Amino acid sequence: MLGQRLEVRQGQGLVITPQLQQAIKLLQLSNLELDAFVEAELERNPLLSRDEAEGDAPEPAERPESTAESTAESELSFSDDRAGEAAQAMDARDDDLYGDAAPGERTGDRATDAAIEQPGLSDWSRTRQGGVAPEGEGERNEQREITLWEHLQAQASSAGLSASDHAIALTLIDAVDEGGYLRGELAEIADRLGCGLERVEAVLAVCHGFEPTGVMARSVPECLKLQLIERNRFDPAMDCLLNNLDLLAKRDLPGLRKACGVDAEDMAEMIAELKALTPRPGAGFGGETAQTVIPDVHVRPDPAGGWRVELNSDTLPRLLVDKRYHGVVAAGARNETDKAFVADFAAQANWLVKSLDQRAKTILKVASEIVRQQDAFLAFGVEFLRPLNLKTVAEAIGMHESTVSRVTSNKYVATPRGVFELKFFFTAAIQATDGGAAHSAESVRSRIKAMIDAEAADGDVLSDDRIVEILNEAGIDIARRTVAKYREALRIPSSIQRKRMLNFA
Known part of the structure; x- marks a missing residue:
């Protein structure tokens, strides 16, 4: 009831x-x-x-x-x-x-297109000419008084654009990141400004002529293309190479030569030309101070x-x-x-x-x-x-x-x-094969990295299975999938990719 x-x-x-x-x-x-x-x-x-109060100031x-x-x-x-x-x-x-x-x-316990890992390209963000800083780069790095956006805005003001096109250019510049890439969608910008997409694209084409060359590109291939066009080195073979940068990142030279239709000598020259370019044209300018x-x-x-x-x-x-x-x-x-x-x-x-x-x-x-x-x-x-x-x-x-x-x-x-x-300092435990003290996951990751780093000197690429065997011999009970997980967390390529890298070098 x-x-x-x-x-x-x-x-x-x-x-x-x-x-x-x-x-x-x-x-x-x-x-x-x-x-x-x-x-x-x-x-x-x-x-x-x-x-x-400072130091030994008297107490009230x-x-x-x-x-x-x-x-x-x-x-x-x-x-x-x-x-x-x-x-x-x-x-x-x-x-x-x-x-x-x-x-x-x-x-619980930025990567952009400009930061993709490619052979010989990983140091482009630090230098502009394949590892050698160009003239004037040191002075600009020391001053750091002008930002990339200020530099682009000054060029937009002197580009002879109409008032409306200048407003579009400033909106595009606002969408540029620290690396010099345009990170906004043109259709969205056109809709927000109430103008046609063709007009925004036309203004962007003018902005592509700004210094540094390659700035305001929407992808790495477009950035490199703009620099090659300025050097009069852009041709169908180079266009094909830019469209297959994934093969270059994998060091798949046979597949790359087949796709571009060139021999080994021409391919080597093309890769050398790419190394002389910079995938981050805005890196030499001042940005936000890192905390x-x-x-x-x-x-x-x-x-x-x-x-x-x-x-x-x-x-x-x-x-x-x-x-x-x-x-x-x-x-x-x-x-x-x-x-x-x-x-x-x-x-x-x-x-x-x-x-x-x-x-x-x-x-x-x-x-x-x-x-x-x-x-x-x-x-x-x-x-x-x-x-x-x-x-x-x-x-x-x-x-x-x-x-x-x-x-x-x-x-x-x-x-x-x-x-x-x-x-x-808080890490998971990995059991020992002999029943002894457990091992820290961080220390095991360090061992894996040390073994792979030694491959360049030894010339012997270790597979995940071989790494498991070595760790087991050292008393660490670990599975192959765990080794693969740790290797991927360390951003280390697979043994096949590392072997291609050694052969490429």
Whole structure:
């Protein structure tokens, strides 16, 4: 029988407060994203200010609460036998803000036509004349004052185009990428401008006469064609070669000679002419500045043994809660609404400072445990990288896996062997044939690459089956399909293609 009734039940549940959500959000931000977030909070909350103190500046009589407190614990040095004790001691001193984070969260671990791999063409993006920089190239690279788009726009202004055609040319130039290729569809541009496709094509033909030659082409063959036309070296055989660049990429010279109808000597001359061209005509101009990766953690050898793990103080925002200003504002509050408003801002400011401090400690704790687990990699190289997962690190430091996952997202560590993302150190395990310690997938990939790199010196191309046999002899239990997957991930061609490359060379 159906009916309504009231029941009182008691149960446990996780309530993620706005403050906890903020702490979780801060934990997974990169240092650039964190800096932008802090700037926004400084503008929004009048009780927050930056700590501008430098060096050993004297402390004020009433020191506001600050994230600078974390600097007392922003360094952790240890040897292998003391790493666990240091991590446990730090965990005992501080409550984990993220211990109640929602379980089960995980984070998972440009190529254009101009970047296709072709024999002898892979270095075209760096030089214009087959490996020799032309005159004036060094001066232009040093200045970097004019961009490709500015250079094209200046030529469009002096090309004698009508006002409407000039507008079309500027629209086409806006669709050019850094390599000098036109990445917009002409039909779409014509529809957007409300003109005919034939007119857009006519303006593009004029733009194809701009410098550098080959700019605003829509594909690699068209780019090379424009350069060959300027050199008066474009003929039916060369046209056929440009239409079969896939065969050239595979080093299939017999098929290429048959398709072009030329002998071996003519084919060699044609390929040499292609090497004198550039598939990226816009590469010599200034573009957007690449963003440099700033490490969050530094790892250095400890003179006493082991490794010293330090937070990068340059990436840590130092905020103060201005208690004096808070007192002045709170004293001026005339009603309960004003008092609640001021109290809310004070609570948010204090929580942000505490969250930033806890974020720094958590990053240091996780990074220290990763360094302890992967000390062999730091000492001897990638072949000694151990299999590692989030659960192992989480159990060692007494945190949840989701917290470790957030910490390792978009965080970088500077080591004597280079700068790595923290997630680099988490690799799958490949079992040993003799039942011994498992091997890291990254170390196995490194072995495969080393064996293939040695082929040029030995002249003996290794098939995937032969690589499996060599790895099995070394005690690594791996299947052929896994070797093929790792080889493809490293962008290494198959044994047949590599053999053609050796013969081509």
